[in-house]
Amino acid sequence: EDQVTQSPEALRLQEGESSSLNCSYTVSGLRGLFWYRQDPGKGPEFLFTLYSAGEEKEKERLKATLTKKESFLHITAPKPEDSATYLCAVQATWGQNFVFGPGTRLSVLP
């Protein structure tokens, strides 16, 4: 069974304090790994797709990396507006559905 876990469950940072979020996955053949941002009461907002180990993607203060068993979302010098829940999802080679992790709830304090 495909599984995604994320750590930590919650993270509080001071503005400007860089950190990383972890996504560990077990999947029978990875087709893609996805990072989304979710604000309270809203739908997931797409951030990145990673396809193979060693790949990296960047967008503003966010950088996503992928290995064969996990992905990291690095947040550099975060701002309060980066506060949200960050979701990781995987898609297996054989299927169309996304399997989501439980998310990491990030709070950035001014």
Place this chain on the structure above:
Amino acid sequence: EPEVTQTPSHQVTQMGQEVILRCVPISNHLYFYWYRQILGQKVEFLVSFYNNEISEKSEIFDDQFSVERPDGSNFTLKIRSTKLEDSAMYFCASKNQGADLEQFFGPGTRLTVL
């Protein structure tokens, strides 16, 4: 920027009633999905739809659920006889027909079953 829209934003219904949740996917997308998120829990896949038929469904998507694309723009999820445990946020998503895999999600419909 094109986006997925969903209506209503909040639906309150009595147990046993039928509800229809509506979605307008991004206009040039051909793959459509429904997910749900019970409060405080993970986003869970329900069903995928392509070329006017269901291509994949989860164990959650039982006989009480159905999907339809009644016209060229709408995509609906029907729950025939709602249960208390159907209370959740329901998200519609769509994907284009190209090589990109990412799915784009709507803002969700909060369904409350009393």
